[in-house]
Amino acid sequence: MLDLRFLVLSALAFSGINNAQVDLGIASAFAVLAGTAVTNTGSSTTNGSVGVAPGTAITGFPPGTITNGAMHLADTDAFQAQAYVAAAYAAAAGLPPNTDLSGQDLGGMTLGAGVYSFSSSAQLTGSLVLDGHGDPSSVWVFQIGSTLTTASAASVLLINGGSPCNVFWQVGSSASVGAATAFVGSVLALASIDAVTGSSFNGGLYARNGAVTLDTNNVLGGLACPTTATCLYKQYTCGYNLVAARGYNNAELTAAANQTGPIPPLTTDELLQVLYYCNDTANHIVGNSFCIAGCIAMPFRYDDQCAM
Incomplete structure (x- = not known):
């Protein structure tokens, strides 16, 4: 009992x-x-x-x-x-x-x-x-x-x-x-x-x-549970793109424009830098920092900004 x-x-x-x-x-x-x-x-x-x-x-x-x-x-x-x-x-x-x-x-x-x-x-x-x-x-x-x-x-x-x-x-x-x-x-x-x-x-x-x-x-060791996160940035839907610890890849950003939802298990380097970005309704992303509607893409830890 x-x-x-x-x-x-x-x-x-x-x-x-x-x-x-x-x-x-x-x-x-x-x-x-x-x-x-x-x-x-x-x-x-x-x-x-x-x-x-x-x-x-x-x-x-x-x-x-x-x-x-x-x-x-x-x-x-x-x-x-x-x-x-x-x-x-x-x-x-x-x-x-x-x-x-x-x-x-x-x-x-x-x-x-x-x-x-x-x-x-x-x-x-x-x-x-x-x-x-x-x-x-x-x-x-x-x-x-x-x-x-x-x-x-x-x-x-x-x-x-x-x-x-x-x-x-x-x-x-x-x-x-x-x-x-x-x-x-x-x-x-x-x-x-x-x-x-x-x-x-x-x-x-x-x-x-x-x-x-x-x-x-x-x-x-090395036990990191898979994590999921979703968030909203102003009126835009936020997605994620995992990048290496140094530098951004604009091609990856563009290809990932419509991805949202679960974040897969992260490697050490990926955990150090997760790039969140926002896209407008036309799904346009220009450069590594801005999309055409003025939506700012910026690097930050996912758990700093998104509800877990």
Whole structure:
């Protein structure tokens, strides 16, 4: 009955939360991001970049390997990603909780989408099941006042359409994930993250002020949920055109004049610069900046101007 109560409560309260409220932005291109240092032992693998800022120490790559990403030591990308992590951390911490789980072990629970809070530490022993109830936009946010600790061989399982890109663990201190644990979701820790030997992650590891320590882990980062957006600019219909991070392509603009609707999953470069444009009723676009009715095409982040 306890699990059923959680499912009912979270289903009733979920209507006010969506994945746009906890936005990792360009940080989603990072599998691992630390504030002071990233230290690896053994043959860890990451899908996504590994970075540190403001610290400058990354060790253990190799033997660790990075796929679909690069190493970023206190460079512009790492600092920008940390800014997004700080914003995502604050957004997650600021959501009104649906259910207080303080003092309870997450092991053995089945939870629907919602915001779950712990006044101090959180513990996972055994398996936690996250049930999406057939809704791929279901979001889970765990607000943890101090530490997050999992036992060895613990697991987080997603069922019925839930997506790992919509699971967030906001940790007020440090996180320690036990050996051979299969973990799901992005960990946003104020201090450090310790991934014990053999643990695996379907989500990114983001330590704002401390270190991330790896030991023969698999970190499947780079999780950015597909995003949809629509908007109106004065009386004109707005569309979108994804362009490279540098320069505009007028031919692409013209060809895309009638496109509106879903924005496909974005690469890192595309996320840095999404070109929105407007077209008049005759669908004319002149140059890279203006259309003949005086409708201005300008570059800006889609989530700055469009309702999500």
